[in-house]
Amino acid sequence: MHAYPQPAIALVAEMEAAAQAQPARAVAFQGAPGCNGHRAALEYDAGCLPLPCFSFEDALDAVKEGRADRAIIPIENSQHGRVADIHFLLPESGLSIVGEHFTPISHALMALPGAKGPFSAAYSHPQALGQSRHYLRERGIVPMAYADTAGAAALVREQGDPDACAIAPRLAAELYGLDIVEDRVEDASDNTTRFVVLAREPLDPFDLKGTQAMTTFIFEVKNIAAALYKALGGFATNGVNMTKLESYQIGASFAATTFYADIEGAPGEARIDSALQELAFHCKYVRPLGTYEQARKRG
DSSP states (O other): OOSSSSHHHHHHHHHOOOHHHOGEEEEEEEEEEEHHHHHHHHHTTSSSSSESSSSSSHHHHHHHHHHHHHHEEEEEEETTOOOOOOHHHHHHOOOOOEEEEEEOOEEEEEEEEEOOOOOOEEEHHHHHHHHHHHHHHHHEEEEESSSSSHHHHHHHHHHHHHHHHEEHHHHHHHHTEEEEEEEESSSSSTOOOEEEEEEEEOOOOGGGGTSOOOEEEEEEEETTTTTHHHHHHHHHHHTTOOOOOOOOOOOOSSSSSEEEEEEEEEEEHHHHHHHHHHHTTTTEEEEEEEEESSSSSOO
């Protein structure tokens, strides 16, 4: 808790106490109160008790340790791509994806009461800075990375520097007593972040029958020529729509690549089972991360 700027500490303590009293209602998120993870938790489950955690690892640990029933974690942004480290953290966590949520992202430039600029530096999470990079560059404001958006707002309040500002949701300005200098400073009007919801136990794909499901998994193909081409062929021949495929390296050998994938459908469907069986034949391993109901129709 004490890794947060001073203005956030009392709010964090209050929310931690509420979650500790009813952990079955708690949803962990990364960041200080007022960040987009806080917003997403309440949008996903209006009756939940949002539990702020300083890092993504802390939020995942809160679920693993039973201090929260679920965690809601950003995984990709429409404007700035995937969220750093998440593809490594999800498999390591041992948790399962049980849902997804899309949050429209709107950033506000906020500063100390009465401060109007020009500002020398803007503090925020790297994702928010990247989503507002044209705005900042045009005004000569230096982007300064911080652990989360709302925490950056609390930091500006704590430092008391009129030349500094933060890029964060409007809620952060209300919580930390800052003035909104300019609203909607993101570079794209359709800026959206996809969050995934994680729990200790996976959903049973059978319980999702009748819904439009999404299945997420990671895999590593055998290190032979055309292995990826052959591994993915089963999705085409079985008519399975793959909505996401990303690669990333694990370890320092650079000899093997791990792939992260989303497909439409659920195990138990003949076409999905056939495609996954063919994938497994060409892979060293295939590891499911979860099957869950789509929050937004693809295509």
